[in-house]
Amino acid sequence: MGKTTTANIGLSLAHLGFSVVAIDVDVGLCNLDLLPSLENHINYTVIEVLNGDCHLDQALVCDKRWSNFELLCISKPRSKLPLKFGGKAVTWLVDALKARSQGCLDFILIDCPADINTGFITAITPANEAVLITTPDITSLCDVDRVTDLLECDVISLFEQVAWRLVEQDNIC
Numbered sequence: 001m002g003k004t005t006t007a008n009i010g011l012s013l014a015h016l017g018f019s020v021v022a023i024d025v026d027v028g029l030c031n032l033d034l035l036p037s038l039e040n041h042i043n044y045t046v047i048e049v050l051n052g053d054c055h056l057d058q059a060l061v062c063d064k065r066w067s068n069f070e071l072l073c074i075s076k077p078r079s080k081l082p083l084k085f086g087g088k089a090v091t092w093l094v095d096a097l098k099a100r101s102q103g104c105l106d107f108i109l110i111d112c113p114a115d116i117n118t119g120f121i122t123a124i125t126p127a128n129e130a131v132l133i134t135t136p137d138i139t140s141l142c143d144v145d146r147v148t149d150l151l152e153c154d155v156i157s158l159f160e161q162v163a164w165r166l167v168e169q170d171n172i173c
Contacts, residue, residue, distance in 0.1 A: 061073075127156050
């Protein structure tokens, strides 16, 4: 649900003319590339950039349909992250994207793991706003409440909470 939403928001913003970079920092389920059909275009990842094996521009995958939408993946499936990878690396990455764009980048979307773990903390480190995607069941809503508290402790503005509703034959369930 979250990756689909991140990809759709990114592609929609690009379609509206905004400049967007979507970053998949969910190491466990790194597949943000599937929805925009970019999975066969990933030659380099953030790991190669951090290791000095390639430049940031080489790791960014541009969508041919929308030249203002780019994707950046943290790693390839089944690859291991170096132990030094953390919030500072993601912050450096966001800063490098901003510097590269010279103020012409409208949105950086960071797709993070659903769990509240080190991967989540790493992903939110450079964020200044957040959109939380959830389902309307009680456990998910409690999880969103906990995440909201964590974001507020980090002084990250909650831009929006989106609770998906099931729609069946024009009736909202």
